[in-house]
Amino acid sequence: MASPSAPRATRRRQRSTRVTVAASLLLVAAVAVLGAVPSGSWLLVSVAAVLAVALGAAAAKITHSELLQSRRDAARDRAEQAQAYRRLTEERTAEHGAYVADMTARIAERETALAELQAELGTAQRRAAEVARKMNAEARRADLAERERDLVSGRVEDAEERAAQAIVRIVELEQEVDVLKSELTAMTSAWHRAESARRRA
Template sequence: MSSPTARRRQRSTRLTVAVSLLTIAAVLVTAAFLGDVAWFQAFAAVSAVVLGAAATRITHSELMQTRRDAARDRAEQAQAYRSLTEERTAEHTAFADSMKSRVDQQELALTELESALSEAQKRAAEATRKFNAEARRAELAEQEGRAVTVRLEEAEERAAEAVLRVAELEQEADVLRAELAAWQAEPARLRA
């Protein structure tokens, strides 16, 4: 934005001419009253009226030009504000769409993780059930010994992996829930 001194208009030549015409009229009237000549007084009076009317007309035309210039400036400023508002509206819409897309992606990822967690828990329960069945069989069939021991160790490994995977998936689900809560809270903060 320009400084106030840069926006100050230069004194118009027309206003300078109008002031000069009024000064000439004042000098003529003063000289006529001092000279005390009737025809000169009449001439000075008529000249003062004519010069005053001319000065008034010049000042009026300057005022009208100033008003037209001001109206044009206001129209240009209004157009600039309208353009700026349109840009900001477009930016806001794009931002809102981007945030909605991100939230949708996070919700989809959270749903997928919850599904994977549910499956992992089912597998862990199944593995635990199998582990318990193997343990009972091992007690009953101790004569099979080594074969059963190998299967038992494998079942324990699978159970441990499943428990580890369940813990990992629960941790990922907690992180995604926290991110989703943050994303959902952000649009409310932006509107405020």
């Protein structure tokens, strides 16, 4: 694959050649006129003048074509640069869209997990309240029925163990909820910062 600088180098060489040819034509015209004037021949001066005009016109034509070519090259370079910027903008837009979609999906996933944990926490709290009520009922029965104390004591210990497990689970769920809330807050902040950066860009 040819280097992008190769066509530009070729154009520069062509321009240099054209400018050199135009300058050479003007130099030849000047030499012809300067050589004819001292001779004093009207015919020779006229021929030199016509030759000078023709060479000047040719030099002007070459210079004009060089100017047009330079403008075409500049327009082509600007068009290529605009295409490159357009492609870069499309790539950045696609990357930003993918980032936003990914962040949205992750936030939705965290929110779903948070809702599930909150529901589980509510269920665990209800179970703990129910166990506590049962434990209180068993304790009252133990106070009222001294003869069944041993049996009721076993039930109370079991209820206390379940209540302790429920309390431990509640604490664990509350910690998980706090962690998920922190992650959700951080991700939401990052998403907002990315949106702000995109709008500023």
